[in-house]
């Protein structure tokens with residue numbers, strides 16, 4: 001059998017998704033070598049504290065130690081494995097200077113300002129896989145090149161890794177034209193809506209979701225609707241519409257007066273919203289769902305009351321996207337499934353790395 005083609009990986013971000021990705025990679029690496037003759041091997045890992053670099057390839061043992069440290073499992077850590085403090089841009093420059101070619105850079109952060117590092121990677125002939133939505137959701141002027149670059153993939157950014165962006169891209173590449181897109185793109189807000197539907201108080205649900213780790217540490221990041229708007233913007237731009245984030249109207253699930261409170265103050269103030277949500281639910285038929293839609297002129301993200309069928313499809317943390325296109329005109333194409341979870345998102349990152357490794 002031919003020697004597998006070796007593809008170096010640089011993983012920036014070792015939180016939920018980055019760690020799950022590395023664990024999946026260690027489990028599947030031999031399978032990928034045997035099936036595709038491709039060897040994806042990590043040469044560098046980074047988080048906010050620094051980076052670990054070994055251009056010959058990091059050993060599984062060192063990866064496991066680092067992942068255990070990140071997970072806070074101190075008891076199974078056998079050696080310190082401390083990271084060298086290093087910003088992502090310097091890390092990349094160091095790796096390029098050591099002659100590493102055709103690497104794949106994974107951005108598994110949620111950080112703003114990663115664009116210069118990603119440009120640096122593409123300029124060096126590397127490929128880029130994004131779990132981070134922000135580089136795709138900045139101004140169109142800045143984001144356009146990430147949508148058009150043949151060495152950029154971002155399957156994990158929408159729908160928690162369901163094959164949504166890849167399907168949309170394939171439809172467009174084959175000459176289909178998208179007319180409009182609708183969907184439910186937040187597992188967290190799906191959970192919240194399903195519990196509102198059965199009559200629980202809004203404040204109790206948000207408290208429970210925060211305690212279970214379903215929301216961000218500041219639940220307003222979910223409740224603002226901006227994260228959903230970013231995902232819909234990514235789909236709209238991929239569909240060919242050069243829209244900006246402010247072309248989408250976004251209805252947050254809390255009033256502007258609560259935007260500047262501390263997280264503790266915000267949580268304490270939540271019960272004030274319970275009667276508003278109860279009144280909203282009582283005034284209309286149907287079930288509440290947080291839905292997004294987009295077309296060539298813009299879109300919206302808001303809480304709406306929907307009929308029984310859609311409510312059943314979108315129970316709990318399900319994600320769903322429906323495309324109306326020139327081909328899928330009378331009967332639209334729907335992709336539906338669990339849209340949350342680090343393992344699903346990590347699997348999408350791995351698929352993207354493999355795709356780039358096989359075509360790059």
Ligand SMILES: NC(=O)c1ccc[n+]([C@@H]2O[C@H](COP(=O)([O-])OP(=O)(O)OC[C@H]3O[C@@H](n4cnc5c(N)ncnc54)[C@H](OP(=O)(O)O)[C@@H]3O)[C@@H](O)[C@H]2O)c1
Pocket residue numbers: 012013014015016017018046047048049088108109110111131132133156157160161340341342345
């Ligand atoms: N979690 C999911 O289920 C899911 C699903 C789909 C997509 N996503 C997306 O995937 C991305 C990662 O999500 P996550 O849940 O894994 O987030 P997370 O747990 O908060 O992890 C983020 C990681 O990025 C690192 N980081 C942040 N800024 C950095 C910088 N400037 N340079 C280097 N490292 C940096 C953090 O370092 P420290 O460890 O030092 O803080 C952390 O390791 C996000 O964009 C998210 O929207 C997540």
